[in-house]
Every structure is written in C-alpha cells, then in structure tokens.
Amino acid sequence: MKKGLTGRIVTALACLIILAGYLFVPSADRRADAETRTITMGTSPDYPPYESVDAVGSGEIVGLDIDIAKYISDKLGYKLEISPSDFDGLIAALQTRRVDFVMSGMSVTEERKQSVDFSDSYYLARNTIVSLSGHEYKSLDELKGKKLGVQLGSTQETAAKELEGVTLLSLNKIPDLIQALQAGRVDALIVEDAVAAGYANANENLKFTMVPAAGGDEGYAIAFPKGSPLREEFNSVLSQMKSDGTLQQMIDASFGTETAAPSDSGGGTIDFGVLKPYMSFLLKGIYVTLLFTIVSAAFGFIWGAVLSLFKLSNIPPLRWFSTVYTSIFRGTPLLLQLLLLFYAIPQLFHYNIPPLLAAGLAFGLNSAAYLSETIRGGILAVDKGQREASLALGIPYRTMMISIIMPQAIKNILPALVNECVALVKESSLVSVIGVADLLRRSNIVQADTYRALEPLLFIGAIYYVLVLVLTSLARLLERRMRRSD
Template sequence: MLMLFFTVIPLASAAQDNQKVITVGLSADFPPYEFHKKIDGTDQIVGSDVEIAKRIAADMGATLQIQDIPFDSLLPALNSGRIDMIISGMTPTEERRQNVDFSESYYISRQVIMTRVEDKDKYTSVDSLQGAAIGVQKGSIQEGIAKDIKGAKLTSVDRIADIVLSLESGRVDAAVMEGPVAEGQVANHDDLAITSATIPDSDTEMAIAVKKGNAELLGHINGTLAKLKQGDQVKKFVQDATALNSGEQQKSNNIFTIFWDYRQYYIKGIQYTLLLSAAGVLFGFLIGLVVALFRLSNVGILRWIAVTYTEILRGTPMLVQLLIIHYGIAQTFHIEFSVLESGIITLSINSSAYLAEIFRAGIQGVDRGQMEAARSLGMSHGMTMRSIIIPQAVKSVLPAIGNEFIVIIKESSIVSFIGVADLMFQAQAVRSITYSALNPLLIAAAIYFIMTFVLSKLLGMLERRWSVSDKR
C-alpha cells in the first residue's frame, strides 16, 4: 500500500510537467567550486561549478535543478538516473570511466597538504607524511593520492568540514585537499596552514560526468564548455566564487550567534524532521499492525511472510535499506522516488518491523478469556479484534510505541545522506557556511534533545490520562 502510494505520485507529477529539466548532482561543501551561502536571507548553492551548470542548462533551454548529495553517493545517483550529470570537481579517472562518461576537462586543479599551523614546517614533503594520519574526502582523488603514501593511516569522511574538525581536534596530522578549497579553509581558520610540500604529478583535471551512453547530453555539455574555454570564463568563475566565499568568514563562532543568524536553517530542518518522523510512525503503525496480525494468523503462508518481513528489516542496517529504496529501485525498476518519499518509505518499513513485534506482544498479553467471551456473545473474530483486543493491546504498549517515535526522530538524521533537508542536513549546511565544524552540530544535538524530551513528556501525560480508568 505504502509503496503503491509513493509510486503513483512521481509518475503523475511527471506526466503533468512537460518542462525540460536538467538535474545536476554536486557535493556543496567544496568552496569555491560549490558551497552554501546565505543570500538575501535564503540559502543558495553557489560556486564556479554551479555557474557552469547554469550555462549548460541555458544553452539547452532547460530549467536547472541542483541536488546536494554526499560526494561518494554522486555516482550511484547518476547511474540510477536520479541526476543527469555530476559537476563537483570530479576527476575523470580510468576507474570512473568504466562506469560513466566524461566531458572534456574544464579546469585543472592542484593538490596540497593542509595541517595545523604548528606542524607547517614538520610536513615539508610527501615523504615526511609517511606513517602520518591523513584526512581525505571519501571517494575523492585525494583519497587515492593519500593511499600511495607509505604507511599513511587514512581517515576518509564525507564532508570537508569533517576533515577540518578531525585536523583541529588532533585526530589526523594532515589533510590532502584541492588547492583553492584548502585556501578557503585556511582563510577562515587561524590554526590551519598549507605546507610547502609539493605532491608530484598531482595536477588533476576536472570534468563533468554523465550516464554511460548519453551522447546527446555529452555533446551539449562539451559545446558549452568549448564556448566557456574560449573566453577563459571558467577561471573567472573560480576567481569570483573565491571572492564570494572569502567574504563569508564568520565574525563570531559563538554558538548562540550561529544559532540566531542561521535559525531559519534549523527551523526548516525541524519541519522536515518532524514530518519524516510523524509519517514514518504513522505508516509504520499501520503496516506493523497488519504484520502483527499476519504473524498471529492460523494461515501458514501469512505467518511466513510476517516472519520473513520482520527478520529481514530488523537484520539489515537502515542505511542499506535507504540506499536500496532510493538508488536500487530506481536503477532496477525505473521507479524514482523523491528524496522525501524515499526517506518516509525507509523509516516506515523499518519502524513497522519493530512495531509489529510490539503489537504482537500487546495482543498476546490480552487475556484470552475476553476473546472467548466476545465470541460467546455472537461477535465475529474480526469484530472482537477491532473492538476489544486491539484497543487494549495498543493501550498496553503505548510506552513502547512512544519510544519507537523517539527513536525514529533521532534515526531520521540518516536521510540527510541522500539530500533530504532535515535537521542534520541543515546543520551540515551551516557548518559549510560558517566554517565552524563543531558548534552547528551542538545546536542540532540540543534541538534533537528538546524534541525528544518534549515528546516523552507528552506521551507520559497521555499514558497517565489513559490509565485513569484502570484505577476506578
């Protein structure tokens, strides 16, 4: 039922919308190429790569849509058809060429070593990094460079902000990073510096990735890039984006200042988080109740379906379920859910597996004599379950249901992995804007705590209200 509901929505909206749209995927924590910036009070994704994407869409007479996706999820998103192209400072390596097609290169970047100021003279060459702990972005060309350093201990993370936090906290000794990206970080962190170390043959090309065999789109892209190269406009885009980013340095990293200045980000994130959690528990409640009844059925095939469903969902990580629903179904069955729909479906089915067992325990906890008494009065089995057994079961397991709601609020943060603008996603955006690696996360943690604390108190009040009749 839930899968059918969300399958019809994208198909219906696609039929109604004839506007030509080109969707670009990028990881918007990579200034000056792509990054979040607050402009006229609204969050926008800007940067040199964004400007190139705008030119490509304009030349094609299409509307540009931007999806902010973690870097190591960009290729799965492209191959599953969720985006049309990737423009995120991506290097066209031979390994990547086996899976996607690349445009002509549009920019050449250099790689540098960034470290703490006090260690700037310690790492003056690649050889001096032997045995050091090095931070890199997961799935990037920098990760490949660091792997070639003898004895290096790699810490691969999704976002540049996490590399900076690891460096400042002493968890890594240095980081391999794009030159302009490192310059932006150093300009906004007094405790960081770029070393004099040079990485041999580290100048890397940047190109735009499209799905394998999409020659038509590739032709449009290369045509636009050729025009941009003639006027040396890409270099100007990078310079303009660098200047735009350099003016964003946070005057104060005070946690209260950050919260107030970027409160709209957190408000929007709270709205998405509550929507995801409420929808997840609602659909999970309905599906879980059906699964619980299947589990208690006298029909063997229904019991087998319920047991298999429950064990698979409880025995696999939610992240894996999310990626299968969002990317796997799109690639295999060509059914594309929006990021919000994928998040709701994942939370719903995952929650339903746990709620099914909660309901089963509640139903089995109701005295069997009540079923027998109802049947002796002429009530059918279905009527007895609806009117007598299930209401008592729900009442008895209300604390467990409330606890599942609280768990879903916290676990909903996982959907930020596919680009849902929930509270965690917004916190990451604020990190990119303010160059404050820790405080935006502390604010998000405080908000999660407030939401779950208030909910637990409300559930406690409801439980006490329902229990009044038991004391009469």
C-alpha cells in the first residue's frame, strides 16, 4: 500500500514537470519550422547603444549588435533568437552551448581567445574615464590611488587592474556603476566611449575623457564556441557589410539616434512620475513572478512529500537517498544550484533548457529539501492512536494517509508551508541573474533607461510586499476554515 501511495505522488510529480515544461518553453519552440535552423544569440542587454531593452515600446532587445545579428542571420537563412544574460555569464553560455554566438560589445582579448573563437571585428571602441562634474580626470595617471568602477569581466576591468594603487569595484551592469558613481562609492568609471557619451548626454552631472587607444586593440567582435562553423559564415557576411557600407550605416544610425533620458538628476528627491511610461512593462513582471512561484511551490511540495515518505520508509536505500538529497540541497547555496542547473543541462544532455523552467526546477528541488523535513514532522506529530485505530478498523494504508493522516499533518504544518511560499516569492528575484524577466530584472532595465535606481526599486518592493500580504491573508482564511471544520 505504501508503494501505491508513493506511486501516485510520483505520477502527479511527473505530470507537474511536463506541464511546467509546456508552460515555460516558448511557444515558438514548439512550432519551430523544421526547415529553418534557429540560432541563439547571447547578449547582456544593459549596454546602450549596442544592446538594451525597449521598455517603453515593444519590450524587445534592440541596439547595434541586435541589428547586425539580425542582418547576418537573414542573409544566411537562419531564424534568430536572443537569450539575455549578465555579461560575466556569456562565455559560460557559449562553452555549455546554451547559445550559438555572443554579441555584447565584447572586445577581443588573448585570454578570451583561449576559450572562444572570434569573428572579424565590426567596431573599434575606445575607453573613457567617466566622473562627476567638477571632479574630472584627464588621464589615467590621475587615477592612481583612486577607487574605480568597472564592469565585471570586461576589458575595462583588465585595463584598470594595470593601474597602480587603484581599488576596483567590479559590478555586472553599467547602470549599477553609474549609480555607484552618483552615490560617491567610486571616484570614476572606465567604460567604452559610445556608452559613456550616452550617459553623459543623459545626465549633465557626468563628464568623460577619452583614453588613448591601447596598442594591439582588436575591437569588438562576435564570439563563437571553439570550432564553430558559424564563424566563417558570419565573417563572409561581415566582409560584405563592410565593403558595401551597410555596417557603417548601422553604426551611424545607432549612435546618431540614441535617445537620451532626462538630464535632471532629481536633486535627491523621489519622483515616481518617471515610472509612468514603464508601468505596463513593470507590471508584466508580476505574472512571471507568480507563475514561477506557483509552479515551484507545487513541485516542491509534491517532491517534498515523496522525500518525507522515503524518510519514513522501512526500505534503507530510500531513507539513505532522501537523507543525502536533503543534506546536499540544504548545504549548498540556492544561487549555485540555479546556475549549475541552468548551465549543466545543455552541456551534459544537449537540451537548451529555458531559463524560467530551469529556475522553477532549481527552486522546487531546493524547496523540497526543506519541506520534506517539515512534512515528516507534521506526519509524526499526528497522534499514533489515529493510525492504530485506522488499522484496527481495516482501513487501507493509502486511504488512511490521504484521508486521515495527511489532512491533520497539513493543518499542523500550514504556517511553515506559508513561510516557504513567502520565501519563494521573495527569493524569486534571484532568477534575474539568468535573464528571466521577473520584477527585479525589469526594475534593472527601467533603472538603465531612467538613470534612477530608487524609484523602480521602491515600486517593485511595494509589489513584493502586496503579494506577500495577499498570500498571508489567504493562508489565515484557510487556517480559520480548517479550524472550524474540526
């Protein structure tokens, strides 16, 4: 009888995973034209004018790199898909074959050549020193002993490390660096010229100085996995774009039509009016957050129930498995589990798992480790007389567990279950690191567009609070109803 109950739970778990996969995998993947090969581009969409999110309009990723990639893909007969990620995760995405190529204002360096292949360069940029008005730096020598901000994993970080006596603050996103400069956490930034010009035009408090070009600089290029046949194909189209002027036209269009954000820094005041054009974009993040939370919570509860039955089982291998599983998932960071699942599945199983599905599985597997102990405690807390009476009356084990023991156990552990759901809602912000467009990711995009951090963060903070408040209120109603039913 125990095996029958466990089998039903495992079946329900399998159905939930299949449903989650169907919901999370983009519909375009399910309807892909077999005759048109889809290639995936990795990019970090926080680097205008090369790549950024059109949060006010279509919500799509736009910019110079996107235009070039679309042109080349069309010429070669490929269907292009774009996979967003933090900049420091792009090389890993290439190596694990999550993406077919990367375009993200990536400079060619000898270190990167050891890991990936590069196309011919398509743009030669220069570094700049960005500082606050009235505190300008005219040369790299003036930065000695200063605290500098650079993007993590960038060539600017490499250049800054060569300066004597500097203290580095390396962050994933350029908007975060701008905010650090505005807040006085760093004395200056080292960023690429076109990006610096865009931010300086948008904010009168920012000034920038060009740095002499380093010898041997090969410029920006497209990165491919080692040995990829796409490299030669892309190079042929790039050569044609350079010869007929198409590439230069795209560069001129991207740099000449860049839209600057309002130059008023706000004077230290809070102005939620800047969020008005982005409301629709931000609110769509609620659906992503709720979908992720509901599926991962359901998955975690069902798998946690299976693990709790394993722990109570008389079969030693099941007890051993559940104990080791719980130890591993409770003993390692959740973010590490998320990244391992996101990058390991494509590399080991050659399946490009969608980011939202990877996040749902990672959070569900992690939550199950904690819930298994909670559910086991709830089952053991039920009076033994309930089981003895059921067995004396000849009630089957499965019926006893489903109709008698589990309802009482769930009532006992309901506060703990609610706490786990609340934790999932808040911890869902971690999924932004793999490109899932949840509430936090969308607030970062708005921050990049408006050059203001406080307003979007306070707004999504209020949304998180309301979601948790609604969840706890529903839990109280359920708890009162269960008490009345006693």
